[in-house]
Amino acid sequence: MSRFTATTLRCALRHFETAWLFTRSDLKTTIFPVMIFTTVVSPRHNPLDLSCALCWLWFHLFQFNASNQSYSAHEDILNKPWRPVPSGRISVKDSRALRWGLMVICLGFSSLFSLDVVITSGVYTVFLIMHDDFHLSHHPIFKNLCSAGGYVTNELGSSLILSRESSLDRTSIKALFCSALVILLTIHAQDFADVNGDRRSGRRTPPIVALEGSRIYMLCALPLFSFALASFWSLGPFSTVLFVSMGSWVGIRYFLFRDEICDQSNYRLYNIWLMGVHLLPANVHFRALAW
Template sequence: MTGQASSTSRSLPFHLKTLWLISRSDVAPVLVPHCIAGLANLQSGWVLGSNQPAADVTQLIIRLGCMAIWIWLNLLSLDLANQRLDESVEEDSINKPWRPIPAGRLSQNEARHLQMLVIPATLGFSYFAGGLQESYVMIALNWIYNDLGAANENFWLRNLMNALGFMDFIVGASVVAGGPGAVLSHSGWLWVAMMGGCIFTTISLQDLYDQEGDSLRDRKTAPLVLGDLTCRVMVSVAVLGWSLATPFYLGFTLPKLAILMLLSMTIVGRTFAFRSAASDRRTFKIWCLWIVVLYALPALPDLPTGLIL
């Protein structure tokens, strides 16, 4: 499949909109949460090591801007690698026809050429802004997930690759936000590993609303292999479990627990009560909010209990 692009006049706004459409569906689950993660880990005082360089307000703003660009560049490369595949174009024509390739804004060959530009641009940016090692790791994960087909072969492997990718985004965002010489502390690595566990055991929620397209690609996702109900039970138990475990790991406070339990109970309730593809998509958006709150926990103050009573 060659994926011929439309002959529509290609002005700068056209290209900018195309770039937006490539990453649009990953803004809520990837870009925003990992911007929050980088900022929260920077402000936590313990996720990054003691050699974290001090910064004034101007430097901090520059670092946070670099962090957002670093996340987006790596995300753009991931999206291009996935969306240019023949199976992806066929699936997107059903699930996401607005994406640039099925919509005729970009050909598969043009997407490949664009990725060939984005990868060195990402590495060059990472060399100066930080997160170079994490960008190398992301390239390797991208190759395994998309080109070697790890996304399709086995849902446990699929979930593991997603978890490793999210962990890499957390680490990269944190060190870029921290500035030159910033590294994670031992406790920071444990926290990142815990977040990886959250992703590994709950990311199958996104596969609930994509079952038609995944079935077309013969992708071995959890709902298709284990069954829809079993997948819903598995994800629900994991969401509740992590909502209890993470506040206790950080030092129990009732407000933090209450916020997480409210979100987790909403996710669980919707997962069983509303089971259409559209409803599952909305539930996944609440899951994205749940992830944002988890990522923000290291920097959240210990609010007075009376504020939630």
């Protein structure tokens, strides 16, 4: 292998690693739940289309993180120092330039499928701009609204690609509505472990604005949402008890275990519960949770 080839290979591997580090922490928060949702609601499961949906989702997640992490570098020094910007792998300026380049790539990739996917990609970018450039991420309510909008557009775009349809069926629309509601009202679960960095950046997240109230809210909201969703999707008695118990345990942990390490574990458990939320529509198509 020539010196030029070896240098090129090392450079390419470094770029791939940087891209991975941008998106690493969101595999559990976005990639897994969204792909579970997409697989469950789609009537088709072609491996090639599934791979395309996964690539589409990852590139949009990469776009979001390149933008978001260019604004959060000062708080990531405390919360996530291994990310590309705080670790010095890429500058803030280059990260923001990368973000706009990824926007073009995402729109171009979406054009390979349908106009609906292109529109979905464009709407996703609008939510991203509002979240980062208009600093709505600093507001406890508008941050959740942007998060819910971005999350649902991820689910919609991936589902349109996998289903190869111009629109979704009634079950998929109901599932999107449930997902949007859950994200809107519970996604601040991610903020408890990041209080120190968020306070440093001037963000007003629920755990900062109402420390005790936000804990009590999680204690009550997760079991109530679990029961409501189990009823909405007509789960069987065993599945209902299992799902409600899972939501209740996560809510109890948020209330009882409050240090940063525990909150990181709480958020991982929340994401497992969130994957369960996205699995529930399977009961309509397959009656998989009727027992």
